[in-house]
Amino acid sequence: MPRRKRVAFQGERGAFSEEAARRLLGDGLDLEPRQRFQEVFRALAGGDVDYAVIPIENTLHGSVHENYDHLLHFKLPIIGETQVRIVHNLIVRPGVRFRDVRRVYSHPVALTQCLRFFEKNPQLRSESYYDTAGSVKMLMEQAPEGGAAIASVAAAEYYKAHILKRSIEDDRSNFTRFFLLARQARRGRSGGSLKTSIVFTTRNIPGALFRCLATFALRDINLIKIESRPLRGKPWEYLFYLDFLGAPHEERCRHALAHLAELADLLQVLGCYRQV
């Protein structure tokens, strides 16, 4: 019988990262939650797990720069991506009715994503907690009077709590994109739509970025994401995150990357994976 896949992610059991892990790797996983992103990367680099799942950007909150920094530092290749819609649910201990609820615990970001729900229900007070799934865990362990939590369906299922109201978030276009990381890149992928993520730096002279992008445009390579990030302490230098359609081993992409390497001070391929 094959060994179960071990996966590290940040947060408590039932976190949105856990849902992302299931989408990326299927069921029957050994899930290894860690408190911080850095610990997730260390667990994979040190061989404690086979995979790591990390959030990289959110449609409302932008890119997770910290994880880009870890990708650059740990050099663990991206081998997959997925998107998870962030659905917030009002969760209680079994038997608790909506009219009993007075305090609603969750991560402040989740609470502010459900403001209309709180406006419609002024009897409810929001209470911030360090984690969405963690607030369900606390509810089940400590049973605070009149307490409820806001978290994912997975958190409710994992802690055997009850969902009172589904999808109470204000904005249904709240998606988080996750990366699947391994220690080794997958070889010889082809067919379907492959996407490649790179990071490069360039100096802020007029047209520098334009010349860098020309290396792709001149070869009809489609860009999926581009984002600049000023380098602290180097006010005229920029880090760029760029995703393009194609794989580094394809001829036109190989030429584009070689051309870009002539222009960029730093160029790192973060990984190649099937586009979702």
Added chain:
Amino acid sequence: MPRRKRVAFQGERGAFSEEAARRLLGDGLDLEPRQRFQEVFRALAGGDVDYAVIPIENTLHGSVHENYDHLLHFKLPIIGETQVRIVHNLIVRPGVRFRDVRRVYSHPVALTQCLRFFEKNPQLRSESYYDTAGSVKMLMEQAPEGGAAIASVAAAEYYKAHILKRSIEDDRSNFTRFFLLARQARRGRSGGSLKTSIVFTTRNIPGALFRCLATFALRDINLIKIESRPLRGKPWEYLFYLDFLGAPHEERCRHALAHLAELADLLQVLGCYRQV
């Protein structure tokens, strides 16, 4: 005597946005805190205040997409920018000594930005709270036993609390960029370095972005920021945030924007302001 300037910002008194407001407008302000960003925009649009100060990006956490959305929707012009270094301090009620502290309250983001401090001081437990400045307010009002807070110097001063340890954040390169908004753009600015922020959309056909950037590169206009954001529900269309050096009324910039308008489906100038 001139009327005091009224400024809306998100958060509690003593928030980092308040420090940004002072940098942008000086002292002697009527500060109008609001719970949510949308309320900050509404306060300005409705004439309750003269200015609004909003965070737009952070060196660790990326762009605040929500505020870009409000900028597009409310069409309130950006008239200034500033950067504030996010310095976290350990704050207590006057008279409390470090050896008495057991629980440290703050916004979860602030708590996770001080992990090394908590590692070095394992006797301290971190407790999440909805707001950094709000945690100081709570400390002074409720006096929880062994309680401390993590927040700005401004919060300690405003609530007359005591700073036990300064600058306990892990990463000193944590800066937030803020925009100053008004109801009317400032006219006839020139001299110094002016920066312009725009938003445009383009369809994801190979080279579309490249052609859009050519409108600037061909006129030697320097780009300061570029960021793509996929449009939800329109998987092949993208919103771009772009900052360039120059002002829309300068000839080469006027031509570049006219040229870009030919290529982009939507093009909106968010504002022109002095570069910091």
